[in-house]
Amino acid sequence: MGISKEKGKVWMNGKLIPWEDAKIHIASHVIHYGTSIFEGMRAYDTPKGVAIFRLRDHVERLYNSCKIYRMEIPYSKEEFEKAIIETVKANNKKSCYIRPIVYRGMNSLGVNPFPNPVEAAILVLDWGKYLGEEALEKGVDVKVSSWQRMAPNTFPALAKAGANYMNSQLIKMEAIIDGYSEGIALNVRGHVSEGSGENIFIVKNGILYTPPLSSSILPGITRDTVIKLAQDIGLVVKEDTIPREALYIADEVFFTGSAAEITPVRSIDKIIIGNGKRGKITERLQKEFFAYINGEREDKYNWLTYI
Numbered sequence: 001m002g003i004s005k006e007k008g009k010v011w012m013n014g015k016l017i018p019w020e021d022a023k024i025h026i027a028s029h030v031i032h033y034g035t036s037i038f039e040g041m042r043a044y045d046t047p048k049g050v051a052i053f054r055l056r057d058h059v060e061r062l063y064n065s066c067k068i069y070r071m072e073i074p075y076s077k078e079e080f081e082k083a084i085i086e087t088v089k090a091n092n093k094k095s096c097y098i099r100p101i102v103y104r105g106m107n108s109l110g111v112n113p114f115p116n117p118v119e120a121a122i123l124v125l126d127w128g129k130y131l132g133e134e135a136l137e138k139g140v141d142v143k144v145s146s147w148q149r150m151a152p153n154t155f156p157a158l159a160k161a162g163a164n165y166m167n168s169q170l171i172k173m174e175a176i177i178d179g180y181s182e183g184i185a186l187n188v189r190g191h192v193s194e195g196s197g198e199n200i201f202i203v204k205n206g207i208l209y210t211p212p213l214s215s216s217i218l219p220g221i222t223r224d225t226v227i228k229l230a231q232d233i234g235l236v237v238k239e240d241t242i243p244r245e246a247l248y249i250a251d252e253v254f255f256t257g258s259a260a261e262i263t264p265v266r267s268i269d270k271i272i273i274g275n276g277k278r279g280k281i282t283e284r285l286q287k288e289f290f291a292y293i294n295g296e297r298e299d300k301y302n303w304l305t306y307i
């Protein structure tokens with residue numbers, strides 16, 4: 001998303017400051033070694049006011065990612081949640097995308113991160129449809145990437161670390177240059193993993209399948225949302241390893257993510273998926289999902305935090 005015209009306030013190390021003042025030093029550890037952990041979530045405009053979707057779960061994942069990388073956030077989870085709410089309020093936005101980031105600042109150059117302070121910031125942005133305006137209705141054309149997702153003993157996939165997105169960038173660039181909207185990565189064992197910034201589901205004979213956490217995926221919060229909403233309407237969901245070719249013969253395929261929401265996939269490697277349009281089950285799940293996030297359903301899982 002273009003952010004050069006953003007103006008509002010950024011929360012940085014405990015203070016709300018103007019967008020243009022939210023800067024870090026070039027010698028910061030994060031610049032040299034990719035030492036950052038981040039989150040991405042959305043707030044939606046509901047009839048009862050602006051609500052952040054699954055705030056607690058995103059903050060929980062942020063703290064888990066930091067724990068994996070031995071980064072101690074100098075705020076409690078409650079303080080961090082309050083800071084996110086405060087930043088959304090300060091920016092007077094209705095629907096928006098929220099990007100908290102924790103990173104190692106400046107003190108000492110060299111791989112050893114420990115001497116560097118753990119700092120934090122929260123950005124609030126306008127962010128439209130992740131894979132294009134028509135994507136949610138028409139679906140997107142994607143390819144299986146020649147790049148794999150990181151092996152389990154290299155970068156921990158369960159952590160939402162900035163450095164993981166160098167791998168995502170390779171997948172995304174290859175897809176764009178080859179004329180696709182997105183790339184699907186396999187893991188090192190050749191099983192389906194995820195998109196550069198989305199989890200993936202397939203539908204076959206009425207059953208939903210999605211790769212398990214052991215397939216080198218981010219534990220997506222939208223993935224979890226879709227699993228619960230699907231089960232609520234009586235669908236069977238299986239977390240199972242997915243061979244590449246199961247993508248081609250699936251009845252429906254879709255991506256999930258905070259930015260991507262639920263985006264149908266209409267072709268993979270130029271093979272048409274199902275009838276080449278958004279599938280019936282995908283459409284039904286979108287309906288349930290959007291009704292929930294827009295506050296049109298009872299909030300039975302306590303997923304909406306009104307600001």
Ligand code: PPE
Nearest residue numbers: 040196197198199218220221222257258259
């Ligand atoms: N896998 C990856 C690699 C990923 O980056 C995301 C989110 C997901 C799965 C879905 O996770 P969740 O948002 O919890 O459902 N990607 C974020 C950033 C995308 C970006 O371009 O930046 C997002 O959707 O906010």
